[in-house]
Amino acid sequence: MTSTPSDAPDNKPLDFIRAIIEEDLQSGRYERVVTRFPPEPNGFLHIGHAKSICLNFGIAREYHSVCHLRFDDTNPSKESVEYVEAITEDVRWLGFDWGEHLYYASDYFDRLYDFAVQLIRMGKAYVCHLSADQIREQRGTLTEPGRESPYRDRPVEENLRLFEQMKNGELADGTCVLRARIDMASPNILMRDPVLYRILRTTHHRTADRWCIYPMYDFTHCLSDMIEGITHSLCTLEFENNRPLYDWVLDTLDTPCHPRQIEFARLNINYTVMSKRKLLRLVNENRVDGWDDPRMLTISGLRRRGYTPASIRRFCDLIGVGRRESWIDMGVLENAVREDLNESAPRVMGVLRPLKVVITNYPEGQTEQFEALNHPQKPEMGTRTVPFSREIFIEADDFMEDPPKKFHRLGPGREVRLRYAYLVTCDKVIKNDRGEVTELHCTHDPASRGGSAPDGRKVKGTIHWVSARHAVEAEVRLYDRLFTVDHPDMDREKDFKEFLNPDSLVVLSGCKLEPSLATARPEDRFQFERQGYFCPDTRDARPGRPVFNRIVTLRDTWKKISGQT
Ligand code: ATP
Ligand code: MG
Helix, strand or coil: CCCCCCCCCHHHCCCCCHHHHHHHHHHCCCCCCEEECCCCCCCCCEEHHHHHHHHHHHHHHHHCCEEEEEEEECCHHHEEEEEHHHHHHHHHHCCCCCCCCCEEEEHHHHHHHHHHHHHCCCCCCEEEEHHHHHHHCCCCCCCCCCCCCCCCCCCHHHHHHHHHHHCCCCCCCCCCCCEEECCCCCCHHHCCCCCEEEEEEEEECCCCCCEEEEHHHHHHHHHHHCCCCCEEEEHHHHHHHHHHHHHHHHHHCCCCCEEEEEEEECCCCCCCCCHHHHHHHHHHHCCCCCCCCCCCHHHHHHHHHHHCHHHHHHHHHHHCCCCCCECCHHHHHHHHHHHHHHHHHCEEEECCEEEEEEEECCCCCCCCCEEEECCCCCCHHHEEEEEEECEEEEHHHHECCCCCCCCCCCCCCCCEECCCCCCCEEEEEEEECCEEEEEEEEEECCCCCCCCCCCCCCCCEECEEEEEECEEEEEEEEECCCEECCCCCCCCCCCHHHECCCEEEEEEEEEEEEHHHHCCCCCCCCECCEEEEEECCCCCCCCCCCEHHHHHHCCCHHHHHCCCC
């Protein structure tokens, strides 16, 4: 085996995890690298999970090895098949493949039971009849040791019999638990005889009612890693204190292999909440349109919003992995998709808040086709034609009745360039009874076909437009950040939902888009010139009923507001 990952991206220095892996391979501690991504199917994956996915699958890819997808399904009351399916779809969509290595902790229930029996036989586990409250009470504190359970010295035979009764459903929920027998005075509270099994009569989404006892996370996780031959078990920092227990279980059972747990800092992003529990509350209380609401930083929400898998991988690559807790600005994520789409998204014209313009000196019934570049910097992306006619729509805010000097767009008597078409001058402003501008009358310079002034006169402003007769009428949803403050869940007095951004979704109907957008497919993404990046909404768009989502604006409009750097 070579010592450097041959697919390591552009010679970047190794992060601390990859450096450890290198060392482990060189010292012969492990001969190969096997990683895993272990989601609990109790919610949808979010951008924080993407960090872990990119890390685990990325390392496997670099070492030409495998990363397992394992469902950590030991908590049946919160888990479901719906979540299992959503998670597999999301990991695949991100561009990763586990091959045949799809596993469930529940597949190991029999073996885990046998391991627990083995611990009992060794005098390393016992059945404890203290209640959950009593166990908590006797656990001690950081400064005080815990007290030993009166059941701690039960004879092995009695423990074996009771544990079997637990398994056979002879004891009611909550009657007793199986605990590891470690050290009630350990400075690490997790080592003070932690619970390994509890009685729980809940139907499991895979094992149905076969089991009425379920193993706890700390017991399950290390043994599942061991069973699968995982070498490096990468998890977030909050599991640092669990590592001694992870190692204790494997050492005590003297297992044939011993994966190495390494912790890294979790991803935190401002202007959002990240935990599944909070995301679930937003869903259940109908604050958002489901787990895949385009404002949620779930993988499915980002997908529906229009983020590309490449942009999410790029983001994860950019933030890197370390051991120090930090906050990533939401702008960094938005910029990752902006940069990706700036390269790849074809440009089109769409008018979001239309104002009608009649070109009075343009023949009625005439249509011209203008050639437009799909990407001004990328001729290889080709061209398309856009139709022009006597009546067009422009963006309402591209006109001002009394414009300041610096306003280079349209105003009474002013001339502006219609992108790819003609120079036009505004002659007349039509208003309704309430004094609102409803229509403009303009004249075009026929000699400026294509948009350049025949005499070389300077026309500073260029605006986009759509021919009224040919326009595709669409609903456009302008999405923005879901919260108005950078740390919505860190206020002591207020619930995070009090910081929801009332303007996080603005729905515009009657938008006028150029006709090429009539055939937009769900995976297509566009830059609406001067407006931002958009894509069809995969849930609500139908043939004949176009709905577009704004993925991201052209520029970071929050930077100024929040004073973030
Ligand atoms: P949450 O805290 O959002 O409820 P979780 O940690 O309970 O998430 P799991 O399904 O247990 O969710 O996580 C699967 C894997 O994803 C774990 O290895 C976990 O460490 C990792 N993970 C979860 N959240 C983040 C995050 N914000 N940054 C990096 N990795 C994460
Ligand atoms: Mg968890």
